[in-house]
Amino acid sequence: MSIENTKVGAEKRRVTDKRTNGGEIGWDDQSLQRMLADTERLTEETGYYRGIEDLALKEEDRFEYERLYSRLRGALVSARETALHVSASPIVREIGELCFQIYTPEGDSIAVSTGIIVHVHTGSLAIKWMIDQDYEHDRGIEPGDVFCNNDNDLGNVHTTDVHTIVPIFHDGELVAWADGVTHEADIGGASQGHTSIVHTSRFEDGIYATCEKIGEDDELYQDWKVRGERATRTPMYWDLDEKCRLAGCHMIREAVHEIIEDVGAETFKQFTREAVEEGRRTMESRVQERLFPGTYRSTSFAALPLEEEGWKPEQKQDTMHHLPVEMEIRADGTMSLDMEGTSSQGDHSFNAAEGSMTGGLWVSLTQCLLHDGKVNDGSHYALETHFPEGSLTNPDDPQLSFHAPWGTIMPAFQAVWENVSQGFFARGFREEVVTGYSETSNSVQGGGTLMESMAQIIPDEVGDYFPVSPFDLSCQGLGASAVRDGLDYGYAMWNPESDMGDIEEWELVQWGTQYLSRQIKTDSAGHGKYRGGSGWEGVMTVMGTDDCTLYKASQPDVTFSKAGMSGGYPGSTKYAVRAHDTDLADRAREGDPYPVGDTPPGTFEEHIDGDVTRTHRGNYFPKEYDNHDVMHFQMGGGPGWGDPLERPVPKVVGDVEDEVYSPDTVESVYGVVGEFDEKHRDFDLDEPATEAAREEIRERRREASETFEEFYERERERVADGDVADVVAGMYRDAFDMSEAFETEFHDFWDLDGSGF
Template identity: 30%
Template sequence: MNNCIHIDPIEYELFYNRLHEALFDAKEAIKLLSASEIVREANEAMQCVCRPDGETILMSAGLLAHVASITHNIRYIIADKYEEDIGIYEGDQFICNDCHLGGMHIPDMMIIAPLFYKDKHIGWLGNGTHVPEVGAIEPGGMPATATEFWHEGICLPGVKIVERGKVKRDIMNMMRRAVRDPRGIDIDTRAKIAGNERARTHIIKIIDEFGIDFYMAASSQLVKDAEAQAKRKIKQLAKGKFRARCFTDCVNSTLQKLRMVELAIEITEDGMMNITAPVVSPQAAGYNNAAYPALEGLIFCTLLWQLFYDARWNTGCLKALNIDIPKGSMISADQSAAVAYAPVGIGMQVMGIVNELITRSSFIASNFNDMIAPCAFLNVILAGGLDRYGRNCAAAITSCMMTGGGARYDKDGQDTSVTEWNPWTDFGDAEGNEVKVPIFHLGRRHIVDSGGAGKYRGGSAGETIVSVHASPFAVVGHLGSGGYVSGVQGIYGGYPPAKASLFIARDADFRERGKRGESIPHSTEELLQIYGNKVQKPYPAYPMTPASENDIIASQCWGGGGSGDPLERDTEAIVNDIRNKLTSLDMAKDVYCIAVDPETLEVDKVETQKMRAAKKKKRLYEGIPGQKFVSQMVEKREKRDFSKPVLDFFDEISAYSDGFREQLTFEKEFAKKELSKPDVKPVREVLKLTPYVKIVEDAKGDKYAACSNCSHVYCSAYENFKLYALIYDRDPKDIQRDYLGPDKDWMIYREFYCPGCSSQIEVEATPSCTPILHNIEIKL
């Protein structure tokens, strides 16, 4: 029997299909009417219907992250007692973009409409799109110079825009006057008003057909279904506590410093997922913070496509999650904090952390299909000004989504096609962008070596090279981070992807060069070759700045994290990557250790074996035993023997985070601990913890972590096996050449090798001397 629903299951399914189509139709209407490139190209529009208490019943979306945004805003309207004075009438609509109440950042504008049936208020409709220009201190919606929330544009915390079916012209005028592109906000607002009207018409028909009692019961059931489905999926995961983290160097365009987020998920027996942030940096005066609603939405979005993909899409799934994040931290910032970069910056990095956490748990539970290493976040070119017809325009160049997916269980990550918040990425055509804003493309290519190296490499990223074109006045800016560190991790011994950078060459004579038949730049590499010292490498958070037809802007996207020891990568796959200009010969030789003829690309198998054996031997020589490595770190911490960025980082996070201090104390104790080599005779394998580490049991029933390749025993199953590995801090530029590699003063690649067979079992991309992360506390 079906335990989840108590109404006729067939009628219920019919109702679901009908509701789904109604919302899809309304969402498509919004897309067709929108003026926003990202709505049209990246499908960034959503339409939902909610219960009277704001709980989302169902949504149709390209932008899944907003599933809870509407709910938060409705709850604000209810809690603020609009009914008492502002009034909630049939035909009303309210516009909301205060991301501290609900949403991602100011450009994400939502419109909420009460749903009445026969004069009774029976729920809500809501929709949202990204609006390109919102009147911030810089054109475009995401000002890199912002230091506080009030720099980020017009804030509309549930403002009535339509009353009893009539658009309030005064409010529309106020919005138009507050932004640089009144046309854009006008069109997009009307599109959303029309979307709600369309949804309302359809849903009233559905209620007429099924009856109001059935509608109310079935819509509540849909929410309950989602909760039950989510809990069942969570129950399928391995039980225990999992941790992962990421780093960023970005506060805003003028301030860069190291900041971190460490998340932990605990999978409980009853199907709950408790999400906490044991260590997190405090919020800072710049645009790379996230308000809690954004964080919740982004975590949820990742879980939807990675884990809950076959559940109903509503906020019921959220009931399977307990999220507890320190307030005032960079991912639960207070109402004063600038947050413009949240959904594509730190928020997306958090999504990458969730990828890793679910992957680690899924591997143990043999849910291999749900595994994906951390995926990329975004660097975005923003362009605006006047087009050749003298019209105001502004847009984010959508090739920012040429981002890579993380490596999967037995496959590479997908190249240039994974955007965490939208399973249906479409980054549009260069020709489409050129008719929208006055830019001119010189190239859109894959970046060689951009995906994290590994047995399965991370998905490659792309880069966009543009100039301004045919504009009397244009401004160009860049939204991004990653001047010094890699913001995405690898997994199971795979490396992080390359660092993504921004390059600008002012007064470059490429038009004349082209006319003379000389080479012109189509990639960063060619830009540097042709213009050498003329090329500036500004920090990727770059404010909107006037640009001319002779300025070239090269923006690199992020790739995905790699998985597994690169020495195990199939040589044929490497050769294919070289042929497809995804991997360089240097990477093939130095990181993958294969002997390949640069001309014919033939692999010398014997020589390759020798090179790989030599590399493994070197690991045994270079790797420092875990306890000794920790002792050295403790000593350095005491002497404050760090680079300036790391020193500042330690000072800030030690003062702010109890969790970080606890980790430092633990390692101090561990350094002093007397360790004895376990004399273990395993009698059976209990489970596989990672592709390289298994849990074994001896005759007494004691459990240990051991190498899956050579059976070397690390430690008790309940300890962090990484502390018992050989450890080596690598300069990232050994792996990623030149500008692709992080700056070692900011970040090193901490490699962990098995002392028995020297397999590279984990890699942490981390500032030096940070505590070693205990990724998995398995419940046995």
């Protein structure tokens, strides 16, 4: 038994005695419900977190205050780094798909570790829900208890993010909560994978822990462990990650006890309050300093083409989602974010709970406004949000599927980033501009069973089932800023520490799959004076399996999510190509070429014979893959900034030589002409032809453009006649049903009297 276990026993006796005598577990003998109500009231009344007008501890001894913050955050980072090496699944260990947070008794985040910091506020929602449901008196909250939540409706980002939440007690009081979250490769469910586009309801998503008590006295309940063993396809990874989260939470608890021992409980309590208030002030001061006040508007679109792929009748339709974002930046440093006019929730897995959206908000703002590390729920109090109830961004039905809310979060926050970037640019901080990013797909998922001969060579405890869920998707092209190109193939909006992982690591986990290539996806980067970061593509095959199914989630594919900025273009869209019943084995035997990409599109088929399927739509539902079948996948490029004709010619030459752009593309988009020696990667620039081509493009712009009035009248007629694609008309009709204000605005703009769609 560890020292901590001994402490838990003593603490539990203390709390039991207290409760027996009618006492409460909150501070100063208050209930947690009372603490939460007081915090909300005081913050609302005063504008300061819990009414804290003076940061007394900080003012009195700044060094001690900063030391405490560093110590606490260091404990969180240390817990993360240590726990993932103690016990963790490959996604968690290799890619760092985990995060630890510490919360006040009423559930406000004090500090967060590195990693998937999208969760800075999700644990807060779960803790507040438990307080609201009176767990302290009903279910019970005691020293040594362990809770688990992955219910998005109660506080999570998507269903395969699983939280372990541990209360931290001192001297009979709950002084804080520790929360660890890991991203699971599989939680059961109707389809394999971590971000399924197949599901239509909660009942297909897999294991749901709804703020459930899963252990006491620091031990997990036997029945909970049995449930994990039997309800997921990858029980070993589930178990490893659960141990990881629990070990990390206990390390944090120990660190808090040591801090309290050093500085005293009262100082620790005061520090935690002031840290949240400081977070609020930091947010406001950053907004005041860096963003120009105003009302900023942008809209993203997300397509979900499932008419051909859908399995269930209700999902067999092509739909588009409308994701408008209006942000008010005020001179006092406060902000609001309003998504009035958002599409309705639906029978698919793109539903994003309010916690998912606030998670997306914090991971975004952390990267542009708050990147010095002090991120907590204070920021939350500096911002008002409106995610319309019943919409994709705030569903009112917990029975929906929440498996892949990223299909909503990622495009929606492209619009947020554009708004914030306009604010940066106007204020002179053009280095902070980010035009957007490639949404993190293709997401290749699936799994299979090994052939008997293969299964015999791997460790017994792994079993013969292998999951397929590589995190290649962590490395997308980042959008350009207003001073430089975007980062090539190295960005994921949900985890600033993006890492695609080594191929060898994925092949060790995904026993039945082998990579044939990873290479730059030419012509994927969004064009501009500063181009977006490039995307990349890969090819994999299946070997040594008895059965294997793979599928691919893709975004954007049949439509763009958003444009670039200041004349820049969006990165290219994604698509799908795969080959079944192939001659790959013969090619390997004969030493013949095999597909290593699809650049330019259509060349994949040149190096493989078989049943090739190619669709503009980038997603497909689980398909059976036999040995030597071949899958192509790709990651996207980021949007660009500025007019491509203003990109310096030497940079364009470099783009061709680096295979970011093809010679044909740079001629038609950038007006740069020359001969490219592919073998030596040498582009011989034809300067006179380049000058002429650039002038010709300018002339064509003049000829092919029209006045706004001409454009407006023509488009208005189409709108009035309903002469647009059915999916577009359907998207607007749905948005009108969701929001009378948006419908009025739309009809006012097009000067329609109820006609049109």
